[in-house]
């Protein structure tokens with residue numbers, strides 16, 4: 001038998017579409033009931049269940065145990081109820097048939113029934129309060145872990161489609177917690193396992209009662225057998241059919257999962273502020289609507305069909321199924337009225353419990369795979385994290401960051417899915433405190449290099465030393481504390497100016513003094529002062545991605561009431577954000593990707609002055625600066641210039657050296673004068 005080394009391998013194997021070579025189910029796609037899938041589910045369950053249960057129940061161990069026991073007890077109550085009621089009916093029947101009324105027996109039975117009812121309701125309320133506490137903390141735990149994972153995953157890790165899929169299915173698993181008990185998403189969470197246990201107890205107690213009643217006469221044994229066949233057969237048939245039909249009407253068959261994914265995509269596209277201009281300019285509206293309509297219809301068709309087919313028939317069949325054995329029982333003389341009522345109650349209870357049990361357990365297979373995804377996702381190690389045992393603390397140099405892309409081991413990087421490398425054979429050296437300007441044509445690899453230096457992207461080959469240590473040995477989180485940056489497509493948030501700037505150094509998000517200082521450094525004071533509420537003015541980030549507009553702890557805010565800014569004003573805000581952090585003593589490197597592209601000439605000069613000021617102290621240079629620019633007048637102020645061409649540094653040196661070289665930089669410089 002093929003063994004799977006990890007939960008991830010078993011999970012991946014379960015996604016293979018049977019009979020196809022290399023095709024995978026879409027995330028959330030339903031796995032069919034096959035021997036192979038059952039084996040995979042067993043493998044996953046063995047590995048993942050203890051881990052997930054430990055995580056889920058760990059917060060309230062004692063309460064979880066109490067909940068388990070109470071639920072087992074609850075499973076026996078329906079049978080007890082039937083038994084108690086049967087005794088009362090028998091007593092009344094005896095009173096009617098004999099004309100003798102036992103004054104002691106009936107009140108005793110009634111008070112017992114009353115105590116049973118009280119006990120049942122006490123148990124119910126005890127279960128409900130314990131359940132709420134245990135379930136809520138379990139939900140919080142898994143949602144927290146998922147959120148933590150989501151925030152940890154870096155761009156290189158997320159560029160792997162398998163990682164995205166496992167995180168997607170893990171997310172479905174987490175959402176099943178939020179819907180637990182309500183059957184949302186057609187999934188089953190470990191919380192429902194308690195319910196299964198309770199239902200099993202209920203079924204066992206009903207079966208026990210029916211068996212005890214049948215034991216009294218041989219004819220009853222036959223009735224028992226008949227009851228079992230009549231009650232169980234339709235459920236088992238429907239359960240097997242549900243799994244054997246590829247186009248089952250259960251949620252998350254492959255077709256439906258694809259439709260759900262499309263629906264979400266189209267919905268996001270329609271609501272995305274980032275794409276609005278393109279949608280309007282290219283007339284994409286009707287196409288998006290058509291795709292959304294088709295996906296929605298696909299999702300609506302399945303449940304409608306199943307509801308139509310199943311509304312009246314089950315009630316009829318249930319009555320028939322429970323009545324046939326009862327009629328037979330009535331024909332055999334020795335049954336009392338109470339035992340017959342007891343029998344009927346038990347059969348009906350058995351039918352309902354079995355139905356619920358089968359509905360719940362038929363989701364089990366799918367749920368095990370989603371649980372496997374969750375468990376595997378929790379083990380994902382971000383690609384930028386140093387290998388185990390390789391991490392070293394950040395090594396600080398007193399005068400800024402020393403950067404060296406080794407000449408013998410040139411940096412190379414190709415974006416996932418691209419044929420051509422974005423960077424190839426890049427080598428250069430920057431001493432601590434030096435300022436480097438990167439120039440070159442569009443698409444020459446400048447921003448890619450900047451993202452590698454800021455440890456947003458990794459490289460495929462080569463070696464990059466930071467302060468004489470391989471950059472891959474630094475924990476990215478720690479490394480980022482020593483870097484401040486402004487990206488080419490910086491984020492704009494639907495939030496106040498203060499929040500937009502303050503996130504540059506989150507520890508000072510609520511420190512107006514520090515924020516004012518950063519705004520002043522970026523030369524943006526006049527912009528902020530002109531706003532109706534100064535730093536408190538909410539900005540309209542139309543044109544940025546709506547999936548990331550809200551700041552932590554803020555209520556959603558209708559962007560139409562927010563204040564708009566011009567491109568240059570937004571760039572000032574983004575610069576203020578970078579300067580929030582750039583001013584910190586621990587920051588050794590500033591990476592600025594076209595920080596002045598939308599600024600007027602005065603503002604550009606002022607920004608360059610500020611950057612120079614930030615990178616120096618009265619004792620000398622304290623911060624290394626790398627900035628990308630298309631303006632050669634700005635570039636010549638740097639200590640070194642890297643001229644990039646086709647993903648490589650074609651020329652490297654001071655402005656004068658490159659001019660003397662009379663190469664591509666000199667030509668570009670002459671053309672720009």
Ligand SMILES: Nc1ncnc2c1ncn2[C@@H]1O[C@H](COP(=O)(O)OP(=O)(O)OP(=O)(O)O)[C@@H](O)[C@H]1O
Nearest residue numbers: 415418422440441442443444445446447448449488
């Ligand atoms: N996410 C991506 N996926 C695939 N290819 C990419 C991606 N981003 C950039 N590229 C490609 O990598 C190459 C270098 O891009 P990069 O953004 O580094 O250029 P650049 O020099 O900064 O350009 P510009 O001056 O226009 O900003 C280009 O050919 C580009 O098409």
